[in-house]
Amino acid sequence: MSTTIGQRLHLRTTARVQAAPRRWPLHRVLFHVTCVIVAVLFLAPIVITVLASFRAAGEAGTPPLPPWPVQGFTSASYARLDALGTGVLHDAANSFMVALGTSVLTVFVATLAGYGFSRFRMPGKAMIFGLILATMMIPFQSLLTPLFLILIKLGLQNSLIGLVLIYATVQLPFSVFMMRNAFDTVPKEIEEAARLDGLDGLRLLLHVMTPLVMPGIVSVGLFAFLYSWNEFLAALVFLSDQDKYTLPVLMMVVQSGRFGSIDWGAVQAGVTLMMIPCILLFLCLQRYYIRGLTAGSVK
Structure with missing residues (x-):
């Protein structure tokens, strides 16, 4: 009898836990936000360099400010390099x-x-x-x-x-x-x-x-x-x-x-x-x- 009551309580507790909305602790949220910011800081120069290689010769050395690019993408820089x-x-x-x-x-x-x-x-x-x-x-x-x-x-x-x-x-x-x-x-x-x-x-x-x-x-x-x-x-x-x-x-x-x-x-x-x-x-x-x-x- 006691085993049956214990199983019922366990099932009810499990159902309540599963039904409750999942909440992330604050430190996990801050950790993931920090990781995203650091990743963006490291990836930004790489992305800017790759995109600048496909810009026109007159725009490749300018900061990537909108509207960008003005003259569209081109592979002329790779041809000049070759x-x-x-x-x-x-x-x-x-x-x-x-x-x-x-x-x-x-x-x-x-x-x-x-x-x-x-x-x-x-x-x-x-x-x-x-x-x-x-x-x-x-x-x-x-x-x-x-x-x-x-x-x-x-x-x-x-x-x-x-x-x-x-x-x-x-x-x-x-x-x-x-x-x-x-x-x-x-x-x-x-x-x-x-x-x-x-x-x-x-x-x-x-x-x-x-x-x-x-x-x-x-x-x-x-x-x-x-x-x-x-x-x-x-x-x-x-x-x-x-x-x-x-x-x-x-x-x-x-x-x-x-x-x-x-x-x-x-x-x-x-x-x-x-x-x-x-x-x-x-x-x-x-x-x-x-x-x-x-x-x-x-x-």
Whole structure:
């Protein structure tokens, strides 16, 4: 009898809760409103840049005030951008090859180094790891002359391969640090169980450890890709042939203009093209990216 009465009370309470109107707490409302405002602030420059790239040449550099646009949308800015040098597609292909090569090389070296610093014992390991991290405090501009001389000795000056080596060298200290943290989060019992099953060496790293640290690998590759895709100074210093220019160098040519005049429409078109791979990569890999950044933060 008591069970029946309890069930009835539970059903009545559930019905009242379901019938009552749903009200959001004030702090949740403020949180969502704040998120919307922040999103608008971050998206507004991107939207303005994309829309300005389709405006007429005389309106591309003016503020986006109504009535807008006056002369309608046009793709003339992209045509003028493609007419510069060897063409925007050729320079974009150079940038993509450099960024892809930098990502692959950085991931390969950083994964091996991170695994070694995390799992193997060696004399002076802490000191060597500290020296690697200390190189991040050296300004890149101070290394341009030594790097330039090294590339000349190697015969890689004015080549995309040399640029890949420079970018990978700059990215490796931080990448090794991230991969060491990623491997530290993997329990050693998993590695010991794999050794009992007959896996060792590179097979253990490839088949067992690499899938477990995939968020860290994706984060390292994403950082390396975005850095090399947007880097300007090294490409300007180490490249001299126009057919090897990357997109940032092309953007410098567009912004310099002739006789002090700047084609703002072409500039906005170039910025739009440079944003596309970065946005797509981040949207596709954001889950791994966030997990990779937090690897090693909680023991």
